[in-house]
Amino acid sequence: MEMEVARTGMSIDLPIKGMSCASCAARIEKGLSGIKGVLEASVNFATESARVVFDPEEVGIGEIVEAVKNLGYEVVTEKVTLPVHGMSCASCVEKVEKALKGVAGVVHASVNFALEEAAVEYIPKVTSIDDIRRAVAEAGYEIPEIRPEEDILEREERTRKEAYQRLKKKVIVGALLSIPIFLGSFPEWFPWVPSVLQNWFVLFLLATPVQFWCGWQFYRGTWAGLRHGTADMNTLIAVGTSAAYFYSLAAILFPSFFAVKGGGEIYFDTAAVIITLILLGRLLEMRAKGQTSEAIRKLIGLQAKTARVVRDGREIDVPVEEVRVGDIVVVRPGEKIPVDGVIVEGYSAVDESMITGESIPVEKTVGDEVIGATINKTGSFKFRATKVGKETALAQIIKMVQEAQGSKPPIARLADRIAGYFVPTVIVIAVITFIVWYLFGPEPAFNHALLNFVAVLIIACPCALGLATPTSIMVGTGKGAENGILIRGGEALETAHKLNAIILDKTGTLTKGEPQVTDVVTGEGLSEEELLFYAASAEKGSEHPLGEAIVHEAMERGIALRDPEGFKAIPGHGIECMVDEKPVLLGNIKLMKDRGLDPGRLEEDASRLSDEGKTPMYVAIDGVVSGIIAVADTLKPYSKEAVSAFHRLGLEVLMITGDNERTAKAIARQVGIDRVFAEVLPQDKAKMVKRLQEEGKVVAMVGDGINDAPALAQADVGIAIGTGTDIAMEASDITLIGGDLRSIVTAIALSRATIRNIKQNLFWAFFYNVSLIPVAAGVLYPFFGFLLNPMLAAAAMGLSSVSVVSNALRLRWFKPPIG
Numbered sequence: 046m047e048m049e050v051a052r053t054g055m056s057i058d059l060p061i062k063g064m065s066c067a068s069c070a071a072r073i074e075k076g077l078s079g080i081k082g083v084l085e086a087s088v089n090f091a092t093e094s095a096r097v098v099f100d101p102e103e104v105g106i107g108e109i110v111e112a113v114k115n116l117g118y119e120v121v122t123e124k125v126t127l128p129v130h131g132m133s134c135a136s137c138v139e140k141v142e143k144a145l146k147g148v149a150g151v152v153h154a155s156v157n158f159a160l161e162e163a164a165v166e167y168i169p170k171v172t173s174i175d176d177i178r179r180a181v182a183e184a185g186y187e188i189p190e191i192r193p194e195e196d197i198l199e200r201e202e203r204t205r206k207e208a209y210q211r212l213k214k215k216v217i218v219g220a221l222l223s224i225p226i227f228l229g230s231f232p233e234w235f236p237w238v239p240s241v242l243q244n245w246f247v248l249f250l251l252a253t254p255v256q257f258w259c260g261w262q263f264y265r266g267t268w269a270g271l272r273h274g275t276a277d278m279n280t281l282i283a284v285g286t287s288a289a290y291f292y293s294l295a296a297i298l299f300p301s302f303f304a305v306k307g308g309g310e311i312y313f314d315t316a317a318v319i320i321t322l323i324l325l326g327r328l329l330e331m332r333a334k335g336q337t338s339e340a341i342r343k344l345i346g347l348q349a350k351t352a353r354v355v356r357d358g359r360e361i362d363v364p365v366e367e368v369r370v371g372d373i374v375v376v377r378p379g380e381k382i383p384v385d386g387v388i389v390e391g392y393s394a395v396d397e398s399m400i401t402g403e404s405i406p407v408e409k410t411v412g413d414e415v416i417g418a419t420i421n422k423t424g425s426f427k428f429r430a431t432k433v434g435k436e437t438a439l440a441q442i443i444k445m446v447q448e449a450q451g452s453k454p455p456i457a458r459l460a461d462r463i464a465g466y467f468v469p470t471v472i473v474i475a476v477i478t479f480i481v482w483y484l485f486g487p488e489p490a491f492n493h494a495l496l497n498f499v500a501v502l503i504i505a506c507p508c509a510l511g512l513a514t515p516t517s518i519m520v521g522t523g524k525g526a527e528n529g530i531l532i533r534g535g536e537a538l539e540t541a542h543k544l545n546a547i548i549l550d551k552t553g554t555l556t557k558g559e560p561q562v563t564d565v566v567t568g569e570g571l572s573e574e575e576l577l578f579y580a581a582s583a584e585k586g587s588e589h590p591l592g593e594a595i596v597h598e599a600m601e602r603g604i605a606l607r608d609p610e611g612f613k614a615i616p617g618h619g620i621e622c623m624v625d626e627k628p629v630l631l632g633n634i635k636l637m638k639d640r641g642l643d644p645g646r647l648e649e650d651a652s653r654l655s656d657e658g659k660t661p662m663y664v665a666i667d668g669v670v671s672g673i674i675a676v677a678d679t680l681k682p683y684s685k686e687a688v689s690a691f692h693r694l695g696l697e698v699l700m701i702t703g704d705n706e707r708t709a710k711a712i713a714r715q716v717g718i719d720r721v722f723a724e725v726l727p728q729d730k731a732k733m734v735k736r737l738q739e740e741g742k743v744v745a746m747v748g749d750g751i752n753d754a755p756a757l758a759q760a761d762v763g764i765a766i767g768t769g770t771d772i773a774m775e776a777s778d779i780t781l782i783g784g785d786l787r788s789i790v791t792a793i794a795l796s797r798a799t800i801r802n803i804k805q806n807l808f809w810a811f812f813y814n815v816s817l818i819p820v821a822a823g824v825l826y827p828f829f830g831f832l833l834n835p836m837l838a839a840a841a842m843g844l845s846s847v848s849v850v851s852n853a854l855r856l857r858w859f860k861p862p863i864g
Contacts (some may be wrong), residue, residue: 048442054632055098055430057099057150059095059113060093060095060111060120061093062121063119064090064736064814068092069090069322070089072387073118073682075161077097077109077112077775080109081104082100082104083097083098084099084100085098086098097109100235106150106168107710109169115523120152121170121184122152122167123167123168124448125174126447126448127165128206129187130161130187130188130189131185131277131750132186133262134277136275136278136467136468137186137278138157139462140270140277140322140596141156141181142155143823144180144183145165146186147179149171150169150171150179151165151167152166152167152168159512159519159850160217162179165177185266185269185270186269205331210329210725212328212331216321216324218254218258219255219317221315222251222252222255225242225251226255226318227318228242229244230311231314243678245296245297245313246297247292249297249313252290252314255381256286256290259321260286263282263283264279265723267279268685276468282503285498285503285835286319286499286503287316287447288495288498288499289315289316289319290313290316290763292495293313296311297311308794310492312499313593314836318839319694319836321542322843324377326721326839326840326843326844326846330512330847330850345443346749347439348365348418348439349365349384349418351364351376351383352372353374353376353377353672354374354375355374360375365383365384368383369431369433369803370431370432370732371430372429372430372431373389373427373429374386374430375701376415376421376425376427377425378393378420382415382417382418384437385430385438386429386825387409387412387413387429388413388414389428389429391410391411392425392764393404393409393421395409395421395554399789400442402813411583414431415428418437427511442647445531445533446526447532448534449522449531449532449534454534454557454803456539456802456804456807460714460810463510465765471818474501475822476498478498478821478822478823479498479503480494482494482497482498493832496832496834497821499835500821500835503835503838503842504833505814505842506818509809509814509845510807515801516853516854517799517802517856518803519853521799521802521859522800523793525791525792525795528788528861530781530788530792531780531781531782532780532796533778536778537762537779539777539796541779541792541793541799542800544761545742546697546737547698547699547747548743548756548760549698549701549718549747550746550748550756551678552702552704553749555680555681555684555716556680556681556712556750557679557680557681558678560591560594560599560677561594561597561679562595563756564661564673565577565675565678566674567671568645568647568672569810571666575603576671577599577604578599578605579624579627579629579666579671580595580629580631580664581595581600582606582625583629583634584620585607585609588610591660591676595674607624607625609621609623609624609629610622611712615632619631619636619662619756623758627667628668629665629666631662632663632763637665637670642665642670647672647673651663657677657711658677658709660667660676660677661673661675675744681784683787684786685715685717686787686863687790687863688716688765690716690787690790691790694790694794697719698735699718699722700721700722700725701722702724702727703727705723705724708723709721709723710723729754730756731755738759738761744760744761745764745789746760746763746764747764747766748765753765763777764778764780764789765779765781779792787863791794791863794862796817798859806849806852809848813845817833817838
């Protein structure tokens with residue numbers, strides 16, 4: 046292990062990627078030395094590593110790694126999601142996280158109580174999974190061995206079913222024993238109960254398996270906590286039920302002593318029923334929690350099982366795991382596309398709705414990319430596999446959703462901190478309750494003190510606190526994935542609901558990013574088709590985007606073109622050539638006037654088209670200006686609808702572009718943009734975002750995720766427009782797999798719904814505990830003579846957890862506000 050304690054601090058060797066020369070090493074060294082708490086930093090360019098001596102009290106490994114990333118380099122880390130068994134409540138989360146963060150080489154650790162998983166980022170050169178497993182075991186929990194042949198779905202299903210069946214068996218046994226114990230404990234209520242069940246010794250025999258077999262997990266959890274000087278939910282249940290059980294056992298063994306003290310009652314029913322009800326609550330909770338990860342199971346279930354590949358000239362079916370990059374894969378109508386690739390033969394329409402959320406099938410032909418897990422609708426085709434296994438778009442989406450589900454927004458970290466102090470506080474309240482009732486309560490004072498002591502311990506529910514946030518995050522991020530929206534984590538969700546300004550990059554975001562012919566204006570005696578024939582023939586073979594747009598329009602209209610003769614480009618002005626033995630000029634007004642040609646009334650049309658943000662090109666045939674063809678980067682469908690929806694959400698909408706102000710304002714008028722930043726260079730986009738933030742705005746930046754990376758990173762929420770297989774996820778907080786701007790509206794509405802759901806859950810969890818713990822302590826007794834039976838407390842505690850999970854599941858019915 047490459048980490049040691051130096052004389053004046055802790056030393057760690059970090060593997061660094063991205064250094065190209067010795068000056069890189071010097072830059073990293075200088076950057077690391079400037080961090081508060083770093084005592085010494087030495088970077089070796091040859092070994093591509095950095096030795097850092099630091100004070101762990103002042104700075105953590107995570108901050109050092111982040112500093113290297115901010116300098117433009119990378120520390121080689123791995124991310125892994127590990128199942129954690131044995132967690133029973135929110136305070137367990139803090140204990141497991143503390144154990145993980147104490148492992149040398151762990152950069153970041155986040156534990157999800159609802160998923161029973163830990164997302165860990167670590168430096169493999171410094172530590173290993175075995176080290177992580179040992180640290181968790183020492184904290185009293187378990188990371189089970191993962192079978193290498195199992196996929197994520199199989200592992201999750203197997204673990205969940207095994208745990209569910211074990212718990213179900215305990216609930217059934219507990220119920221079968223607790224019912225006769227309860228009936229036998231109240232002969233005055235149930236006089237028909239056989240006398241054998243009214244025998245205290247028989248009740249003791251029935252209660253013992255419930256206490257120590259059904260309830261053994263509470264004792265095991267308590268012991269693990271005590272070994273590390275902590276207390277959790279298990280402690281409350283174990284102490285509470287043990288107090289009732291052992292008091293009752295003492296009443297059997299020493300009846301004369303308790304008769305003198307005015308007691309002599311037994312509470313086996315209280316202990317047994319509490320354990321059974323709590324286990325029943327956990328069973329219901331486990332069943333509901335299983336539904337929260339439904340979205341991830343759906344995504345994993347999209348994967349194809351087999352692929353038809355061409356090998357040695359024959360088509361053979363192989364498991365999808367055996368497809369290699371470069372394989373030629375055959376897909377027939379109705380079949381699922383197994384991996385990502387590029388079509389080399391054939392054409393078809395492909396349903397990509399399960400990935401992009403867009404319902405209309407997409408036409409595909411040779412050279413087009415296809416995405417694994419999408420469905421081929423009509424034709425047959427062959428494609429070359431370009432991404433397989435963990436590299437496919439679907440695998441990347443699944444990984445991103447899993448990481449998001451394991452993340453925590455700031456609001457959750459607050460709940461975790463509170464849960465850490467919760468159990469010790471409850472134990473103190475329970476002890477004070479016992480003392481007060483024993484000293485000042487009515488006779489039999491000891492019995493009243495005991496029952497209220499147990500009720501306080503049992504009613505307290507840190508579980509509801511622990512489940513409040515992760516269950517909502519899981520359902521919310523899963524719902525986003527179903528709609529083609531990938532949310533990087535809980536922090537992005539929490540920030541997105543506060544947005545009040547959104548910046549849209551023009552090209553490729555508001556517009557299609559490719560010029561199209563928008564208007565064909567003809568002079569007298571000439572049809573649109575004739576004008577396009579001459580103009581497109583002149584541009585035939587052109588590589589200029591505007592020329593390509595004219596050729597594309599002519600072909601769309603079925604116009605047969607001729608090859609131009611004597612083609613000559615006139616830089617900055619246009620082109621000239623011969624088409625059908627007639628001289629043709631195609632270009633701007635300056636070209637026409639240089640040749641002594643008068644555009645006449647067409648100049649007014651050109652001015653109008655320019656005001657609309659279009660590029661007008663004059664066409665002169667045989668020495669006469671015969672018409673205008675206008676080309677523009679056209680708006681995407683639904684751009685105007687999306688901008689209107691942003692306004693309804695209370696957002697100020699801004700546009701940023703490198704285009705001139707006239708073109709930019711023309712586009713802005715068409716869609717209803719509030720403010721325009723024109724002629725902005727790519728490197729200055731981040732400065733514009735910062736300027737808005739300085740005005741007090743919470744800003745979202747929407748771009749293609751590559752050219753706009755600095756602006757996306759600067760924004761409070763960066764939203765990248767993806768293209769299915771080429772999703773630029775790194776700089777963004779939210780990625781849209783499709784290109785429909787309405788998905789951003791859905792993303793913001795979903796974030797608001799999720800945060801609202803989290804706040805409801807936290808309110809319920811806090812309200813439940815704050816209001817019912819005093820009731821269990823007996824504060825209502827002096828006014829109404831009411832005491833809470835510990836068995837009712839157990840039922841209430843179980844229901845509180847189930848209600849929180851059930852409320853989170855309501856997010857499954859979230860509907861996009863538009864589209």
